[in-house]
Amino acid sequence: MSKKVALGLPAVLLGGLLASSFLVGGAESPNDGCIPTEDGIVVNIANLPDSVGPYSGEQLKNAALIVNAGKKMGLSRHAQTIAVMTAIGESTLNNLERGDAVGPDSRGLFQQRATGWGSLEDRMNPSSAATNFYKALLEVEGWEDLAPTFAAHRVQSNADPYHYAQHWRSAQQLVSALEGAQITEAGSTNVDTAKTIKAYNLGSVRDVTARAVGVLAPQFKISTVGGHRPNDPYPDHPSGLAADFMVPLTDAGTAKGDALAQYLTENHEELGVKYLLWQQRSWYPDRGWKPMENRGSPTANHQDHVHATFQGSAGTGALPAASACMDSEADSVFAAPGERVMPSKGPITSPFGMRMHPTLGYARMHAGIDIGAPCDAAISAPSKGRVVYAGPMGGYGHLIEVDHGQGTTTRYGHMYGNGLLARVGDEVQAGQQIAKVGSDGESSGCHLHFEVRVNDKPIDPQTWIGKGKA
Known part of the structure; x- marks a missing residue:
C-alpha cells in the first residue's frame, strides 16, 4: 500500500493562490512556550513513507539522514527541525552537485561552500553535511532562543535572513511524518x-x-x-x-x-x-x-x-491538527536580537538625498526614504526603542518618532491621525507595529516616509538598516 502523508504547504507551492502559509520575514517568539525541548528523534530509513506533501524518494531519505545526524550528536528535535528547514530552503532536500551565481562552489543539501565546510565528498554526503551544519549551529550563541530562520541565517549567511521562515511549518510536519506521527488523525472535531x-x-x-x-x-x-x-x-x-x-x-x-x-x-x-x-x-x-x-x-x-x-452540515470525523507552533512565526516580532528590519514592505520609491520635491516642485534635501507601501499597510519599529512623539507635524502630516538610544532616532511620516497605533512613552520592540501607512501632509499618495537621525543629523536609512545592530 502506498504511504502518503498530507502536508500543510506554503501556498506558493499550491499555485501561488495564497501569499504564504508562513510569515515571510517572520520570526518565532523564543518565549511563547512553543519551542520544542524534547529529545531528538530517530528515523527508520527502511520504513519511510512514499511521499510527504511534495517530498518523496531521495528527498525523504535526505531528510531522514539529516534528522539522524542530529540524533547521533544528541541534539533536540528543535535542532533537527531547523536543519531540515535549512535544507529545504537551500536545496529543496535535493543533494545538488551545483551552486549558483552567488556561490558557484556551493554543493549539497546545505549548499556549503568549498572554504570552511570540508571536502567535496563531505559536502555531498548528507550525513557529513548535516553534521557540519549542526556543529556550526552549536557555535551560534543562544541559537535555541533565536527564531529558526535567524538561527539558520547565522550559520548559512543567506542574503535574506528571513528566507527560511517560509519553510518552518513544512519542516515541522515533515519531521513529524518521518517519526511516524499520524498527522491525519491528530485533530478532534x-x-x-x-x-x-x-x-x-x-x-x-x-x-x-x-x-x-x-x-x-x-x-x-x-x-x-x-x-x-x-x-x-x-x-x-x-x-x-x-x-x-x-x-x-x-x-x-x-x-x-x-x-x-x-x-x-x-x-x-x-x-x-x-x-x-x-x-x-x-x-x-x-x-x-x-x-x-x-x-x-x-x-x-x-x-x-x-x-x-x-453548508448546512459537515463531517464528524477527525481533522488534521494545526501544529501548536504553526503560527508562532506569525505571532511574534520580525527581528531577533541584533537584527534590524525595514519598517514597511514595498519598493524604495524615493531614496535619501537631493531630489525634486513631488508636491512643492523644487529641489530640496530628502532627509529619508519613501517606501511605496499601500494605504493601511503595517509600519513597524525597525529596532527596539521608546516613542518620544506621536501626533501632527506640518508637512509630515502625522509623525511618530522613536528614540533608540545613543543619539539615534527614527521618524515615520504621512500617517493619518487614526493610523497612529503607538503613544508617547511606549516601549517598542523590533518588528512591533506602531502605525499604518497613510497620505497625510505633503504627500502625493499613500507611502511611508522613513528617517534615521544620529544626533539629529539625517543619515541614509538603508545604510543604518544594513548595519544590523539592534
Missing part, C-alpha cells in the same frame, strides 16, 4: 457548540458554524470571531452559516490568515465549507481561488478577516 457560541459571542449560529469555530479559533489563536448578524445585507451571517475569523492588519496577521485559509481549503469537506473570502479573493471547492472586485476598505476586501460560509 468533538466540540461543545453551546460553550463555543458563548465563548466567542457568536449569537444564533448553526451547529456547523459553531463546530468550525470551536475547532479552528483555539488552534490558530484567534480570539475574535464574527458570527450571527441579523441585518447583514448578504444572507450568510443572518442564516447563522458564516463566521469571520479576525486577524490583525499586519504581516503577521496576514500570515495567520493565509494558514487558516489553507487549512479550510484542505479540510473543506470535513468542515462543511461552502466558500471562503480572503484577501480580495473568493474560493469555491470546484474552482479554487479567484480574484474579487475592489470593495474599498480592508474589511470589505476581507483583508482583516477570513470569511467562511458553511
